[in-house]
Amino acid sequence: MRLRMYWRYATRSLWRGGQHSLFAIFCVAVGVMVIVALQLVGIMVNAALITNIRALHGGDLAVHSESGAITEEQLRYFTQLQSQGTITAYSPAITVESTTAIDGDLQRVSFWAVDPATFPLAGTMPLIEPASGSIATLLQSGGAVVTDTLMQRLHLHIGDTLVLATTSGRTGRITIAGEIPTTGVISGRTELLISKQTYARFANPTGITTGYTWVFVNVPGHADVAAAQIATQVQQQFPQLGVTTVRQTQQDAQSQIDSIRTFLRVIGLLALLIGGVGIINTMQVLLRRRYLEIAMLKTQGYRQRNLLMMFGIEAFQLGIIGGVAGALLGIGLSFVVQALVERAFLLTIPTIVDPLTVLSGAAIGVISTLIFGLLPIVQTSAVRPLAVLRDMGSAGARTSRVKSAALLLTLCVLFFLLALGILENVVVTLAVVLGTAIILGLLSIVFSLVATILSHWPVPSLRRAGSLLALAPFLLLGMLLLRLAPGFGLLLLALVAIALVIACLPAAARAEVQLSLRNIGRARVRSAATLVALFVGVFAVGLGLVLGQNLKDFLYTRGATVNPDNAYILASSQDAPLVAAQLGQMAHVSNQKVSWAAPARLVAINGQPAPGQTGEGETGNLSGITGFDLAHSSLPQATPQQGAQDHRTGRLLTAADAGTLNAVFPLSQSETPTRLKLGDEVVMASLDGKAQQTLRVVGFYTGLGTSADLSAILVDRNVAMTLGQGHPYTIFAVRLPVASQTADLQSIKQAVPGVITLGDVAAMNQIDTILNNIIQVVESVASLAMFAGLVLIANTVALAMLERRRELGILKAIGHTSRGVLGMVLAEHGLLAIVGASSALCLVSLAAALLTQITFQTTSLPSASSTVILALAGATTALCMLVAAGVAWRSTRIRPVEVLRYE
Numbered sequence: 001m002r003l004r005m006y007w008r009y010a011t012r013s014l015w016r017g018g019q020h021s022l023f024a025i026f027c028v029a030v031g032v033m034v035i036v037a038l039q040l041v042g043i044m045v046n047a048a049l050i051t052n053i054r055a056l057h058g059g060d061l062a063v064h065s066e067s068g069a070i071t072e073e074q075l076r077y078f079t080q081l082q083s084q085g086t087i088t089a090y091s092p093a094i095t096v097e098s099t100t101a102i103d104g105d106l107q108r109v110s111f112w113a114v115d116p117a118t119f120p121l122a123g124t125m126p127l128i129e130p131a132s133g134s135i136a137t138l139l140q141s142g143g144a145v146v147t148d149t150l151m152q153r154l155h156l157h158i159g160d161t162l163v164l165a166t167t168s169g170r171t172g173r174i175t176i177a178g179e180i181p182t183t184g185v186i187s188g189r190t191e192l193l194i195s196k197q198t199y200a201r202f203a204n205p206t207g208i209t210t211g212y213t214w215v216f217v218n219v220p221g222h223a224d225v226a227a228a229q230i231a232t233q234v235q236q237q238f239p240q241l242g243v244t245t246v247r248q249t250q251q252d253a254q255s256q257i258d259s260i261r262t263f264l265r266v267i268g269l270l271a272l273l274i275g276g277v278g279i280i281n282t283m284q285v286l287l288r289r290r291y292l293e294i295a296m297l298k299t300q301g302y303r304q305r306n307l308l309m310m311f312g313i314e315a316f317q318l319g320i321i322g323g324v325a326g327a328l329l330g331i332g333l334s335f336v337v338q339a340l341v342e343r344a345f346l347l348t349i350p351t352i353v354d355p356l357t358v359l360s361g362a363a364i365g366v367i368s369t370l371i372f373g374l375l376p377i378v379q380t381s382a383v384r385p386l387a388v389l390r391d392m393g394s395a396g397a398r399t400s401r402v403k404s405a406a407l408l409l410t411l412c413v414l415f416f417l418l419a420l421g422i423l424e425n426v427v428v429t430l431a432v433v434l435g436t437a438i439i440l441g442l443l444s445i446v447f448s449l450v451a452t453i454l455s456h457w458p459v460p461s462l463r464r465a466g467s468l469l470a471l472a473p474f475l476l477l478g479m480l481l482l483r484l485a486p487g488f489g490l491l492l493l494a495l496v497a498i499a500l501v502i503a504c505l506p507a508a509a510r511a512e513v514q515l516s517l518r519n520i521g522r523a524r525v526r527s528a529a530t531l532v533a534l535f536v537g538v539f540a541v542g543l544g545l546v547l548g549q550n551l552k553d554f555l556y557t558r559g560a561t562v563n564p565d566n567a568y569i570l571a572s573s574q575d576a577p578l579v580a581a582q583l584g585q586m587a588h589v590s591n592q593k594v595s596w597a598a599p600a601r602l603v604a605i606n607g608q609p610a611p612g613q614t615g616e617g618e619t620g621n622l623s624g625i626t627g628f629d630l631a632h633s634s635l636p637q638a639t640p641q642q643g644a645q646d647h648r649t650g651r652l653l654t655a656a657d658a659g660t661l662n663a664v665f666p667l668s669q670s671e672t673p674t675r676l677k678l679g680d681e682v683v684m685a686s687l688d689g690k691a692q693q694t695l696r697v698v699g700f701y702t703g704l705g706t707s708a709d710l711s712a713i714l715v716d717r718n719v720a721m722t723l724g725q726g727h728p729y730t731i732f733a734v735r736l737p738v739a740s741q742t743a744d745l746q747s748i749k750q751a752v753p754g755v756i757t758l759g760d761v762a763a764m765n766q767i768d769t770i771l772n773n774i775i776q777v778v779e780s781v782a783s784l785a786m787f788a789g790l791v792l793i794a795n796t797v798a799l800a801m802l803e804r805r806r807e808l809g810i811l812k813a814i815g816h817t818s819r820g821v822l823g824m825v826l827a828e829h830g831l832l833a834i835v836g837a838s839s840a841l842c843l844v845s846l847a848a849a850l851l852t853q854i855t856f857q858t859t860s861l862p863s864a865s866s867t868v869i870l871a872l873a874g875a876t877t878a879l880c881m882l883v884a885a886g887v888a889w890r891s892t893r894i895r896p897v898e899v900l901r902y903e
Contacts (some may be wrong), residue, residue, distance in 0.1 A: 006306075010314035017286050017758065019316070023795055024282035028322025028365045030791060031275030035268035035422065035726065036330025036361035040354060041337045042261035048187075048349045049257060053250045055123025057217035058185035059091070060227040062249070063234060064242040069668035070212035073611055077237060078215060086598055087230060088218045091118035093347030094199065095190065095213035098164040099758060102154050106742050106759050109150065109164060110216075111192035113199035116140045119378075121216040127180040129158055137176065139195040143177025148348070150191035164202075165756050168210055169570050169597070169729075178625060182348045185216070205570065205756070206597045206624040206712070211668070222246075240671050265423050266432055272364070273436065274536070274789065276372035276415070277529065279318075281795035283373045287380040288803070295385035307381035315373035316366060323365020327358045340776055364418070371414045375407045410435065436688050440532060447531035448524050450835060455521020460503035468503060471496055478496045478612055485845070487869030491838060503601045512820050516827040519800075526796050527832060533793065534836030534876060537786030542844040542872050544782050547851065548775040549865060565591060565733040566760040567741055569748060576730035583734060586744060591735040593634060596627040596717055598724030602674070603692070604683040611673040625684065626712035627720025627728065631658035636714050638701035643670030645677035650699025653714055664694040664714040667702050676700075686711070686723050693719050790883050793829065797884045801825075801891035813896040821892040826881045833880035837873045 014021045049056060063070070070092070078090045094113040097105050099623045103381075116139035125135055128148060135145055145157060160176045174194055180186075186193070199210075217234075219226040227245045235243045294307065331353055342349050382403070412433070420429045460467045475496050481489030502513055520527045571579045583589050602623055628634045633655050642649040644667075648657070653664055669676045676682065695715065713800045720728045736744050738761055745757040801808070811821055 006313050009310055010317055013314055022860055024279060024318050024321040027275040027278030027282060027791055028319055029326035031272035031368060032323050032326025032361045032365040033329040033333055034271035035364060036327050036358060037333035037337055038264035038268045039357050040334035042264050043354050044338055044349045044352050045260060045338055047352055048255050049253045052123055054246050055184040056187060057246045057249045059121040059223050060219045060246055061217035061231055062244050063215040065213055070215060070662050071673060073673040074238060084563055088220055089118060089121060090116055090215055090217045091121040092212040093214040094210050096166050098166040100162045100164050106761055107154055109192060110190050111194060112190045113194055113196045116195050121218055123184050125180055125184055128181060130178060138177040142198050144174040145180055145193040146176050147182045147191050149182045165758055169206045169756060170202040170729060171756050190327060206599055220855040233470050252666045252900050262428060269419055269422055272368055274469055276368055278792045278795050279372040280375055283376040287376055291383060294383055304381045308377060311377040311381060315369050319366035319369030323362035326365055327361040330361055340780060343783055367418055370419060372412060378407055439646055443532045443535060444528050447528040451520050451524045451527040455517050457517055459510050460499045460501050461510060471499055487866035490866060490870060491873055506591050512824045513827055516824045519828050520739050523800060530793055530796050531836040533789035534833060535840045537789035538837045538840035538872055539844055540777060540782035541786055542841055544775060544779050545846060546844055546848040546870050563860045565735055567734050567736045567745060568758040569732040570756040571730050572754060573727040575752050579732055579748060579755060582748045582751050588737050589734050593733045595731045596728040597721040597731055598625045598720045598728040599687055600625045600684040600723045603685045606680055623717055624712040625720050627715050627717040629717045630655055639703040641667045641700045641702050643677055643700045645675055650678050652699055658716055659718060660716060661695050661719060662698045664701050665697040667700045671701050684723060686725055691722050691725055693722055736885055790879060793880055794883050794887050797887040801888050808894060809896045818893045825888045827886055829884040830877050830881045833877040837876040841869050841872060
């Protein structure tokens, strides 16, 4: 019977709580929502990467070359293994980077050229459109199959035609014949599939062949032991290639997924902690409003244990409602985060709603409410009726503090156990809980000191010259910061301007500002909690924004520094003068360099036939020659490398090599099958064999910008002229403004239709899109901390209005208006918002600069941009004041008689 009465009392109390009960439910729901959403996303990512790991891996073995240097000669080794029965099948794939023009804008497209008869080797790749047919049929007929992510990114449709210009100088036209999901072996690796035969039909003016990037292999019975043995055998045969098995990929993926899921759980736990602080504040508001009622209950014989039971049931009801609401909201939020992750990382993630995760989220809501509600429940239930009825302060302050410390310790222990249940790792849980406690403790101490300083800060006045002179150092500091950190300088100058405006206000208005400052110090603990909440929220949001912007700036700056050429035009000997004329008409063209390219065939090495020269029609040793005008100091900007067969590093070409047959070869030519070394003599012939040149190897290289993708042999201009039989192709390397690069290349293309144009803007646009998507994911998670902080502010304002009820009545009785009292509240929380946001942005700027320097090894220390600083500081202040105004509106309009008649 008594339990039923307790239940009905708790239900009525929640209903009477109104707005404050909703705040408490909301605090619980926010924490549960984040935990459920992020755990569901972790499960989805796990299913996407682990459920069918063999399909994702591409086969029992995956052989990979970063430089795309797996040759036809090396593929014969896999054919031998298959004929011996050691492996059952293999499927090679060529990775090609290209650009295409879409609605006048260059877009980057990565595609694979595969063998339709064997690809994919593992798993299935269903068609989204057309519903019938197969990938093999579409590819064999010359069509292209495009992923759904590329279709959405470029707004493509079945039947559309794309003209692809590859970084190796090839061009071809493909027609989209089918759409496939971004799953399996292509997930995150490529966006478009064509057959090897279709790729072979691409125009290849330089004659350069492209090596394979991947070879996927199956072993008998798909046994892990057999796969490991073959992997070892292939690695010994080709040491320069990377070989992985399904087991290795599964272990690596599981390790990464475990790290991701732990990170997501930690984020959810921190959101739950912020929500827990909100629960404490809200429960204090709910119970503080019932002090008189509690005193009356105690005078009627109710003991503390009875009140603990009544308030515990009330907390349980809050937890049930908030937990269920948060779990349901978490399901919806998981879909949003899932979409953001798919778009950011080009993955197709299955939609999974795990009932156990949802139910555990609701249970976490109940448990967390009981844990965080413990402190206000015990403190309130211990109130003495006499102290309430006499409106006296609580007696026994020292005992109260001891009990409060014991309650806080109990709360920490219980929260640790809850965190352990969520993270499932003692070490990680201990690090997270202790680390968070230390950081929050230090922040609380610092911001308590800040609150004390603010409360004693004098209000500027025109009548007191000293108060105005005190602003002079801040004015000078702001002007200095305008040169070093403009954003912070503008922010500080804005604060000085506000102080000057306050100095010009009437005495009554300045008195209200002074009261606002005093209120910050009176409720020092609450002010510190507000500052901590704002600091955490702004820091999380700001760090993501600033790091993302710094990364973009670094990529653009590094691209301009490392590779000063950002556009390339490949023209025939007839078109070259026309292109030169077009470039001459563009005043903004800079860093113009010209080289000459010709296709050639590798005939012999040191007098012996080159590997692969087994017949007249053999094309396996087709290569490219790139000539430079060495006599006029037009030198290739590459990085010299030590060849695989050498014990020293060769050199690059210099002006002294003009007129000689010295050549620098791509590093891949020092490996199997050619195995070139310094000093070798290599015979190169034109395609028809009428012209030959014997080149001498003087070095190997990597990193020649776009030309590095050509895998060309670097020589003097005369060699290219000879092997090109007087008509080599001309490569114009220039730097064009990023804003006009696409339009400039299109104008050249229109004037000289036969040329091939390549630009870095397409690649940077794709990188920019990917970075923006990743930033959206980070900011979506970080904004939850900011959101929870705003809820905490709403609760602190509500509690402050309740505690200052009599004070507000007295202020209005002596002449202060509702507008003036509300202005005091807004001034107080606006100042807290500016201080909290500014301190967070200072740390954001420092952290981002150090992280950028450590990550990218830069000498400069980029800081947060002025736009980010001012926007975040302004938005935080506006939101904080808006929340405070919404909560305090009714309280500030109370009539004095309603308060004072009971005093």
